[in-house]
Ligand SMILES: Nc1nc2c(ncn2[C@@H]2O[C@H](COP(=O)(O)OP(=O)(O)OP(=O)(O)O)[C@@H](O)[C@H]2O)c(=O)[nH]1
């Protein structure tokens with residue numbers, strides 16, 4: 588039987604039979620930075636037609652993510668094709684390196700969620716370096732990919748100034764946003780931007 592789907596880095600995963608274009612977007616960042624809170628805020632803020640359902644594979648549905656979380660979001664139709672975003676979070680523990688490398692496969696773009704707490708500055712930097720290392724193992728380079736850097740927990744007293752976070756984490760000036768995922772702020776902006784970048788890549 589002839590293959591009815593196609594995957595390459597420019598086209599995401601296109602299934603010609605079901606007329607779907609599936610884009611995979613990862614929410615990455617150090618432990619506790621607010622990756623799950625982003626997905627939860629998207630789930631809460633989008634309309635029932637857009638959200639398909641949040642699959643949380645954590646021990647008890649709250650707290651530290653044990654495995655991964657998955658939220659499919661429909662972006663509507665482009666020339667008869669259903670454009671779907673698949674949002675994933677992965678916990679940062681190295682224990683799940685195998686899971687992480689499987690989920691990394693075929694990534695179209697990512698949102699790096701940084702924690703604005705001063706004591707998390709070093710883990711943000713380390714985690715971003717790790718993300719770049721894993722991407723390079725997949726033959727990918729951060730600067731060539733759709734990406735957003737999100738400075739989360741801006742509501743916290745004592746949050747590291749954005750200029751400091753920017754100089755530590757984003758000297759190349761990828762698109763970045765301030766956010767407070769817990770309060771749903773900056774979350775949809777980050778999602779819209781990463782979606783727009785992925786769509787531009789598909790169209791280009
Ligand atoms: N003050 C504040 N707290 C936040 C914000 N975002 C997340 N949190 C809190 O930070 C804690 C961790 O948030 P999660 O969303 O579970 O973080 P995570 O990145 O998914 O963590 P792991 O899955 O363990 O890697 C929770 O208690 C959240 O309520 C924020 O914007 N402001």
Ligand SMILES: [Mg+2]
Pocket residue numbers: 622623624650651652676678
């Ligand atoms: Mg989590």
